[in-house]
Amino acid sequence: MRCEIRHTTEYHYPEPAWDSFNQVRLHPAREVRQSVRSFHLQVEPEAEITSHKDYFGAIVHHVHVHEPHRYLKIEAQAIVDTHAVTMPAPSPFSVLREVRARNTEFLVSSPRVPGGDWPEIFGVARPRPGDDLPTFLMDLTTRLNRQFSYDTKATAVNTPLAEFAQHGRGVCQDFTHAMLGITRQLGIPSRYVSGYLYSGGDMLGAEATHAWAECLIPEYGWLGYDPTNNCLAGEKHIKIGHGREYGDVSPVRGTYFGGGRGKLDVEVRVYGEQ
Template sequence: MLLHLVHETRYAYSPTVESAHHMLHLKPASHAGQQLLRHQVTINPQPARLQERTDVYGNTRSYFSLHTPHDRLTVVADSIVSTLALAAAPEDAPAGLPWEQVREQFRYHAGAAYDSACEFIFASPYIPRDEAFAEFARPSFTPGRPLPEAAQDLMERIHSGMVYDSESTEVGTQALEALQLGKGVCQDFAHIMVACCRAMGVPARYVSGYLLTTPAPGQPRLIGSDASHAWASVYCPVESEAGGLALAEDQSPGVWLDFDPTNNRAPGEDYVTLATGRDFLDVSPMRGVIRGGARHVLDVAVTMTPIDKLPELN
């Protein structure tokens, strides 16, 4: 599927902002399930400095600074992405190791090989450690159950047990508060699933992106914010033919399987990944520090449209 994405962020400030420094996560990733074909960011007023880097999790992030007074700021990210059904969708994954074996792999053992997925076991700013997550997760993580199957069941239970309510939480709501409320938005559903997996000793990460909410004829409309979407990704080690873990040089010995508890399905070609991290704070589309502008009005608009071919360059 060929998708055209336009993500526009507009700020109106009062009083005037004297200077500002911002960071963006608005450049779609390229991986097995998608390829970024074109990307352009337009910023008004023109920044004094614009720099692009790769963060520790492999995401592309951009920094820009403004040193002239301004009462309005507009950032438009225009991207074209080619997507495929994800190669590692849960229903296509190998049966997988029992979840207890995965948990044991990530417990400390002297001389154990390093696995980069271990970074996604620990608590993070929006996802604290709490017994409430383990209690919620246990009915899915029954003894000997393969990890992909346990994660699938957990996704289904979050979907059925939580209420999607766009007015119930805010961008700074932590996973525990959303779990206690029993409702939230896609960010909260994803945070809760990540928190539950980590509580059981299984690495899980937060994924930010978009989904095509306008369905094909005869298909149901998906649930998600018009501005952005979020889901969870669970790490599933792969066993080699020799019976041990399939270690590959400079790679994690396993696959990341994506689960969307908001819509109770595996993300496919109608999803676009922006970035992955420990939680929302690692991958927020835009954040920064300003001097001045005590009050502001924020407006975010996203359009995601299927197209037949790449448009001609001007």
């Protein structure tokens, strides 16, 4: 599927701001499931832009605006080809023993996905060694989708996972953190994915950057699961990068001097064609 993405972030300040430093993670990933035809980052006013790859392999741009300004616009444009997902063969839970030692960073707790009895908190029965791993993960995706409601006003970026579990309403970030909390406690290496979603009007979470989980299935690799939409991450999912949680892959964040209390506007548009 050919996808064209336009992601615009605008800051408006009541007073002049200066020395604005921004860390931008908007460059789509290059991997087996997708290829990047083009990427362009445009900044107003004129800015110094550098880039590097982070610990997890994502391309990160650094945008530095030295001069005083009341307005900052960061617009990323990309064209990406996504490819169909192949289904994994049956695989028992017992094979996870072979991969845990090499993937501890996606098993340990983190600020937004702390340790805890998350399977019990979310009412998920612990699997047996002989149970099929891909089947369990898809069933878990469906369970979270049906158990919780998508509500863009219910949570904020720092809402604790325990609060989402209690109130049962949130956004894709919350659904994904919940899945990570459960799977990691069960010994399944799992990572948080930030990206885009082409919905065509029939999927949730396309109005901004989207989030889903990738879980490691031995002898297959990493496979994406989207509990917000009860599906695998397929051709409509465009990956930017992955990490332990949202904080590792937040799209745009930064600091500045002066400016007063600024206003932030974000617009994401994804166009797709088969």
